[in-house]
Amino acid sequence: MTWLEIGSIEEIPRLGSRVIKTPAGDIAVFRDARDEVYALEDRCPHKGGPLSQGIVFDRRVACPLHNWIIDLESGMATGADHGCARGYPVRVIAGSVHVNI
Amino acid sequence: MQREKLVLVGNGMAGVRTLEELLKLMPEKFDITVFGDEPCGNYNRILLSPVLTGEKTIDQIMLNDERWYRENRITLHKGRKVTRIDRLRRQVLAEEGTAAEYDRLILALGSEPFVLPVPGAGLPGxxxxxxxxxxxxxxxxxxxxxxxxxxxxxxxxxxxxxxxxxxxxxxxxxxxxxxxxxxxxxxxxxxxxxxxxxxxxxxxxxxxxxxxxxxxxxxxxxxxxxxxxxxxxxxxxxxGIRPNIALARSAGIYCERGIVVNDTMQTYDPRIYAVGECAEHRRQTYGLVAPLFEQAKVCANQLAQFGFASYKGSVTSTKLKVTGIDLFSAGNYLGDADSDELIFKDAAQGVYKKLVIANNRIKGAVLYGDTIDGTWYFQLMRDATDISAIRDNLLFGKAHVGSAGHGAAAGRIAQAPDDTEVCGCNGVCKGEIVRAITANNLFTLDQVRAHTKASASCGSCTGLVEELMASTLGSGYSETPRKKPLCACTDFNHEEVRVAIVANALKSIPEVRRFLDWRTPDGCHACRPAINYYLLCAWPDEYQDDVQSRFINERIHANIQKDGTYSVVPRIFGGITTAAQLRAIADAADKFKVPTVKITGGQRIDLLGVKKEDLPGIWGELGKAGFISGHAYGKALRTVKTCVGSEWCRFGTQDSTTMGIRLEEMSWGSWMPHKFKMAVSGCPRNCAEATIKDFGVVAVESGWELHIGGNGGVKVRATDLLCKVTTEAEVLEYCAAFLQLYREEARYLERTAPWIERIGLAYIKGRIVEDRRDRKALAERFMESQKHMQIDPWAGLTNNPDRRAFIPIKPVRMSPDEATVEA
Structure with a gap:
């Protein structure tokens, strides 16, 4: 397990997301309206849609392919849908974002 | 915080539903005690008939078993009849001396059967x-x-x-x-x-x-x-049944036929609420499930002290399932001196339909044998939709009104085998839907959509799903179409939000949310794009587009594909191109190794499978050859399809290609409620298929016919003829006016076809054809807005050195996990 420092929180748009390419696959890093940062594998549990491209609101993201709503903290699908995207621990130190992979 | 004491008298569907809604909002606010005079938990009373016939057992119709009460720490006194309410001491007293104090009390006493006052009514049997x-x-x-x-x-x-x-x-x-x-x-x-x-x-x-x-x-x-x-x-x-009011009356709570409540479900004693069949609201009592659940929602909202929900009464319809016979009835089904009747009767097939019409609006309906369109008629009735344009075919059902959707294949879904596909979009079969309804106690269409996805995409199977709900849930089922809020974040609907934006000069999404008391901090994926559009439409010169509130396609100006790559469609005005342009597209495709190149249905060229990182590069290449974005990804003008017209065609009456190019030059770049397609045909043979477009132009010897409101897709709808004009300038002016009317008045994500069916062709003719000044003003507003809209987004993004929106983040460094180091 290593911490990956991905740079300033400002690299991620508020209520938006960026992708990190890792050998283990793409990880989506989200920033919410309160500047909390979350990291999930960039694959919707439904049909593998890139969650990083979805609309972020509250602590959730809507998958761009079929609008599954994924909870950013747990990676779990919300509502009546079932499934989970893997989550990664995140810490922000002095405005710099670290993701544990 | 000290918990308040909440007592519910009546352990039935309305009361327990209120508790469920309350627990969702404020699980910790109350200590809850429930009294029920039946010896069990809460069951689905409308399914008693199948229990009687032996199709179901009591266990199968339980909604809340005793575990539910335990898990929610609710004290349940079952089989205890409450005999008295002491409003001074704020206590309810039940048989065998059980008592409970309350801060708030809900009466959900239901109703009691009316027993004929005849000799012998008390006999056993x-x-x-x-x-x-x-x-x-x-x-x-x-x-x-x-x-x-x-x-x-x-x-x-x-x-x-x-x-x-x-x-x-x-x-x-x-x-x-x-x-x-x-x-x-x-x-x-x-x-x-x-x-x-x-x-x-x-x-x-x-x-x-x-x-x-x-x-x-x-x-x-x-x-x-x-x-x-x-x-x-x-x-x-x-x-018959009568609201059960004896307990309330004996406690001195004001009753008429039922326990009288206000719009917050409060009785005359402000600590006491009443919901369900025992409650009388605006002189109405209700015995159907949907109104009871609406009341439950309002009551819970008030108990949680949110205070914004209010009950305005319900319009109900009945969809009955008696012995496998389909019946539907709503509104004033008998008619009166001022109404007409449309009647269809085929006794041999056992089908009878009657619609009561007054002032071109449906006032009531009775359907027997074929009820598939019940919901649709009910919706038209609720919305007071002008049906004059569809009157001829109205009785034959939705499937016959300018559409060839799936509704036509309906038949009797309740009798169909379990593997019958109901929802073609999401591949959902009848058996799955029925199982979901029973296993999860679903009562509303939205719930069924959430659990099964049936009818959640194109919606053309909604009638079938509702049939299934009615046959599964029993005769008490009735979905009330209501004023649909924009999304779950608010109770306001699209029109109210738009009016508020203009009337109060709201100029940003957060301002709109604050002004209209949004329930969520950031809105959601449904309301943000809608509000973003409404603001853009209202303030074209001022509004700062909020990129994060746009769907990915419009954020990135390309169309996301199932594998996460994108498609790129350059604009080719009127579908007229040149060898040089085609060469440039081919070169760009080669340079970026585009795996698939396709001609689209709208006569454009689609480059599929482009990686996000490559988008600015390929746009740059195309831009050098003079191409701009084709907006094939947006709620915007897509394409103007043309036939070759009088320039080449021996039948052509007018120059359709030039007209197509003019229209596309005028309209590109404009954001709209939904995608918008046009076509121009050079003669009535209509090779450009202009009569299934949002705006279609068909040339005739003496000028141009203008057609509106068509589309292909799920529900094919042929256009309505708007009018005939003679000059090119007129075509452009009418088109601009129509575009602007659609932009200003349609709901976000509503295409022109359903919009026109909702508001009526007569209204549009009134604004655009009959009122010359209105037309000119609309067209002017459109052209003014276009000054701010016709900026090629591809050029902008290509020239912007900040490519962060397109490229992955590069980590600055890796450090070992502290925990690993220590180990």
Missing amino acids: VISFRNIHDVDLMIEATRQFRNAVVIGGGLLGLEAAHGLMARGMQVTVVHLLDTLMERQLDKPAAELLRNSLELRGLKFLLGKETAAILGEKRVKGLRFKDGAEIAADLVVMAA
Whole structure:
């Protein structure tokens, strides 16, 4: 397990997301309206849609392919849908974002 | 925080639903105590009929078993009848000395069967049909006795009769009037119903008033006012129900027919609320599930002290399932002196439909045998939609009104096998939907959509899904179409939000949310794009587009594909291109190794499978050859399709390609509620298929016909003819006016076809054809807005050195996990 420092929180748009390419696959890093940062594998549990491209609101993201709503903290699908995207621990130190992979 | 004490009297559907809604909002606010006079948890009362027939068991219709009460730390006193409410001490007192104090009290007492005041009504063997105890008694009787009489030819009576017959009894239904179900049906429909029930073995005595119930130790028979008698071992009284108000009245709470409540479901004692069948709201009492659940929601919202929900009453329809016979009834189904009737009757097929129309609006409906369009008629009635344009085909159903959607394949879904596909978009079969409804206790269309995805995409199977809900949930099911809020974040609908934006000069999404008291901090994926569009439309010169509130396609100006790559469609005005342009597209495709190149349905070229990182690069290449974005990804003008027209075609009457190019030059770049397609055909042979476009132009010798509101897709809709004009300038002006009217008044994600069906062609003609000044003003507003919209987004993004929106983040460094180091 290593911490990956991905740079300033400002690299991620508020209520938006960026992708990190890792050998283990793409990880989506989200920033919410309160500047909390979350990291999930960039694959919707439904049909593998890139969650990083979805609309972020509250602590959730809507998958761009079929609008599954994924909870950013747990990676779990919300509502009546079932499934989970893997989550990664995140810490922000002095405005710099670290993701544990 | 000290918990307040909440007591619920009445452990039925309305009361428990209120608790469920409350627990969702404020699980910690109250200590909750429930009194129920039945010896079990909360069950689905509208499914008592299938229990009687033996299709279901009591366990299968339980909604909340005792575990639910335990898990939510609710004290349940079951089988305890509350005898008194002491409003001074704020206590309820039940049999056997059980008492509970309250800070807030909910009365959900339901209703009680109306027992005819005739001699012998108290004899053993005379029962009502109201709760599980009655059903047990009835089942018990079917084992020993043979002759049953049901008093009451309404819904409840017929269901009871059907159940008893299914269990092998000879059943006679006695009804005071000579029409069955007169509260829901007119005479012809009632006749059809009676005939088919008689064929199944039920007997009827209509126009008979019961004078006495005969017997000494047990019921033996009935005597009527006219002196006739009939033998019976079991008499079921199903002559109506009355709100149960005795407890409230004895506590001095103001009652009329029911316990009178205001719009917050509060009684005259502000600590006491009433919901469900016992409550009377604006002089109405309700016995159907949907209104009860609406009341429950409002009551919970008030108890949680959110205070914004209010109940305005419900418009109800009844979709009945009596013995597998489909019936639907809504509104003023009898009509009056001011109304017309549209009637379809095919007695051999057992189909009868009647629509009551006044002022070109549906006022009521009775459907028998074929009820698939019930919901649609009800929606048209609720929305007061002007039906003059579709009047000719109205009776034949939605499938025959300018559409070839799936509705036509309906038939009787309730009888279809389980593997019948209902929702073609999401591949959902009948069996799955029925299982989801029963397993998860679903009551609303939205819930079924969430759990199964059926009808959640294109919506053309909505009627079928509702049929299934009605047949699975029983006759009490009724979905009330209501003022649909924009999304779950608010109670305001699209129109209200738009009006508020303009009237109060709201100029950003957060401002709109604050002004309209949004419930969520950031809005959601449904409301943000809508508000973003409304702001853009209202303030074209000022509004700062919010990129994060746009769907990915419009954020990145390309169309996301299933594998996460994108497609790129350069604009080719009017579909007229050159060898040089094609060469440039080919070169760009080569350079970026585009895997698929396709000609689209709209006569453009689609480069599919482009990686996000490559988008600015490929746009740059295309830009050098003069291409701009084709907006193939946006809620915007897509393409203007043309035929070759008079320039080449021997039939062509006008220069359709030039017209197409002019229209596309005028309209590109404009954001709209939904995608917008145009076409121009050079003669009435209509090779450009202009009559299934949002705006279609068909050339004739003497000028141009303008057609509006067509689309292909799920529901094919041919256009309506707007008018005929003679000059090119007129075509452009009418088009601009129509575009602007659509932009200003349609709901976000509403295409022109459903929009026109909702507001009526006459309205659009009035604004654009008949009112010259209005047309000019609309067209001017469109052209003014275009000054700010016609900026090629591809050029902007290509020239912007900040490519962060397109490229992955590069980590700055890796450091070992501290935990690993220590280990």
